[in-house]
Amino acid sequence: MGSRVVFAVLVLGAAAGAAWLEFGRPPAPGGAQASAAAKDQGPAVPVMAGEVGRGDVEIDLSALGTVQAFNSVLLTSRVDGQIVRLNFGEGEDVHAGDVLVELDPQPFEAALAQAQSMKLKDQAQLNNARLDLERAQRLVTTGAGTTQQLDTARAQVAQLEASTKADQAAIDAAQVQLNYSRIRSPLDGRTGTRLVDAGNIVRGNSATGIVMINQIHPVSVSFALPADALSRVRARMKLGDVRIIAQDRNDKKLATGKLAVIDNQINVATATVVCKATFENTDEALWPGQFVNVRIELDVRRNAVTVPPTAVLRGSEGTYAFIIDASSVVEKRPVKVDFSNQRVAVIAEGLSPGEKVVTDGQYRIKAGTLVEVVQSAAPRAAD
Incomplete structure (x- = not known):
């Protein structure tokens, strides 16, 4: 029986020692606490x-811009007539003064000839009236004529002088109409697709036009800036030309130009101001109607x-x-x-x-x- 008591005491002692090792021993510095902190922090x-x-x-500032022709003209006829010849090709470069369209000149030549004939007729009558006036003056001087006859002769001369001036004006007008039958390019530019073919009759100042001519050397880019950026841009303009970079939608540089104009008022509906930049466009990287990203360079932070x-x-x-x-x-x-x-x-x-x-x-x-x-x-x- 003594041996059983001793065995029981040993078992209880071992259990107590294990419990002390598990719960009674003070924790090692940072051990359990660091583990708990890491556990609370969770996964990365x-x-x-x-x-x-x-x-x-x-x-810089960024904006969305639209490429525009520096100048754009819809070529139209100023007189009615039938097109007998088109002297341009579609997509062709033309120069100011080039005759691009020829209308049938015969009606205008006839009108000019009629005006010239009328002047010749009135001029002959004027010459005769002047002779009559001279005779009337001599008769009055010698007492053989009346002042009424002299006044009538003078009035006739004045009337015919006015008629010849009107005839000359009619000649000038007819000459202008004849000149209008040869339609010239008003600027250097590039033609688009023709809107009318040869043989058609065109009307003076028709809204349809014959062909659109766009000046693309140089070219303009129009864009809008926030109104609150206006003061910075204007301050930079006082220091010299403001460089403008045109980029495609992937921010690839297309061309470098300069700010040309800021509109004279802010759009109150959008709180923006319209600006225009000019690009030489010698390589024709910019095309009218194209959308581009615009960068306005103001300064460099070193x-x-x-x-x-x-x-x-x-x-x-x-x-x-x-x-x-x-x-x-x-x-x-x-x-x-x-x-x-x-x-x-x-x-x-x-x-x-x-x-x-x-x-x-x-x-x-x-x-x-x-x-x-x-x-x-x-x-x-x-x-």
């Missing part, structure tokens, strides 16, 4: 990130701190960014933005070159969140 959240950079950045624009967020307390530390834990930090566009944000305060910032996925994280970078985006500086 996937985000995209970019690195804070430094470089020269162009301060040695600026830059981040991708999506890294900067705005909240109730202002602008901020999420910074990723060496442990892949994010910090929410206030930042001051000097300039931002679709390509880059220039940071005045809050970030340093080399730091890593979250550029996408911010809605899933907060300060202290463990993250995993799945893709990086580099900031862009000046092109």
Whole structure:
């Protein structure tokens, strides 16, 4: 029986020792607590990130523009007539003064000849009336004639002089009509598709026209800017020409031009102001009717701190960014933005070159969140 008692005591002692090892021993420093903290933090959240950079950045404005012909003319006839010849090809370069269309000249030549004949008739009558006036003056001087006869002769001369002047005006008008039968290009440009074929009868000043001529060397681009940007653009214009970059929808550079004009009033309905830029367009990279992205270059920030624009967020307390530390834990930090566009944000305060910032996925994280970078985006500086 003594041996049973001893065995029971040993079993109880072993159980008590095991319990002390499990529950009574003080925890090792940081052990269970660190494990619990890691467990509370959860799995890493996937985000995209970019690195804070430094470089020269162009301060510019962006807009959507439409290419327009520098000058555009719908070639029309100023008189009625039948087209007997078209002296241009479709899509052909023409020059100011070129005869592009010839109308049947016969009706106009006949009208001119009639006006000239009328003047010859009236001129002959005028010459005879002047002789009559001279005779009437001699008769009055000798007392053989009356002053009434003299006055009548003078009136006849004056009447015929007026008639000859009217005849000359009719000749000039007929000559103008004849000249209008040869339709000339009013500018240097390129023809479009013809709207009327030879043989057709055209009407004077018809809205249909014969062909559209567009001047594309140079060419214009029209775009609208926000009204609050007007002061910056006008201030830059005082320093010299404002460079304008035209790009395609993939931001590929097409041409470089300069700002030509700012409209004289702001559209109150849209709070924008219309501007026009001029491009030499020697390579014809721009075509009337084409949509282009426009960049208006205002300044260059030298040695600026830059981040991708999506890294900067705005909240109730202002602008901020999420910074990723060496442990892949994010910090929410206030930042001051000097300039931002679709390509880059220039940071005045809050970030340093080399730091890593979250550029996408911010809605899933907060300060202290463990993250995993799945893709990086580099900031862009000046092109």
